[in-house]
Amino acid sequence: MSQLETVTRPRGRPRDPQLEHDVVTSALEHLADVGFMRFSVESVAAMSGVSKAAIYRRFAGRDELITASLARLNDDLHAVPQSGSAHERLSVMLGRIRSGISSSLTGRIMMHVVGEGQRQPELTEVFFQQVLKPRRSRIIEVLNDGIRDGEFAADLNVDTTVAVLVGPMIYSGMWDVSVSARQPDTESILAVILAGLAPANRS
Numbered sequence: 001m002s003q004l005e006t007v008t009r010p011r012g013r014p015r016d017p018q019l020e021h022d023v024v025t026s027a028l029e030h031l032a033d034v035g036f037m038r039f040s041v042e043s044v045a046a047m048s049g050v051s052k053a054a055i056y057r058r059f060a061g062r063d064e065l066i067t068a069s070l071a072r073l074n075d076d077l078h079a080v081p082q083s084g085s086a087h088e089r090l091s092v093m094l095g096r097i098r099s100g101i102s103s104s105l106t107g108r109i110m111m112h113v114v115g116e117g118q119r120q121p122e123l124t125e126v127f128f129q130q131v132l133k134p135r136r137s138r139i140i141e142v143l144n145d146g147i148r149d150g151e152f153a154a155d156l157n158v159d160t161t162v163a164v165l166v167g168p169m170i171y172s173g174m175w176d177v178s179v180s181a182r183q184p185d186t187e188s189i190l191a192v193i194l195a196g197l198a199p200a201n202r203s
Helices: 017-034 041-048 052-058 062-072 086-103 105-119 121-148 158-175 186-195
Strands: none
Touching: 017 041, 017 052, 017 062, 017 105, 041 052, 041 062, 062 121, 086 105, 086 121, 086 158, 086 186, 105 121, 105 158, 121 158, 158 186
């Protein structure tokens, strides 16, 4: 099992929750700023005001600190909208993904994963399991509700559909900050996609 796949807690000194919170907060900000290739424990120590020795007493190394920090991104994970049609609920969820690409820690870090993932496949797997998978499961929940209610085709491939839905949100979110590269709004994109998800006999 690789170091990236598990986070082990060091033996000995009791944990200081505030210290760990400060270190992880700084680690996420540093990760969002510079990406994985340039991430360093030294920079996290400087940002958090915690010594490198104190960090290494709690995290065995750079990769363990990254893994533990990524888990924090789920602390404020949005709940699945409970009201409205599957279409309406998806529109809300996809809008959050799109707006978060440039404005949230999760989105900013994801852009580094996209750029660096091929060179660090273990990192990509950890990010998928800890960050993307919980978000993906929420979209699948709404798609399955839409299938159950007859809003979407009964034979809909939900795995493929998630990719089709999320991909344009990432692409558009990357360009939303550019005045010269205006993108269609989320609802316009979703309307085109959902036209292909409806049952064949639906008017």
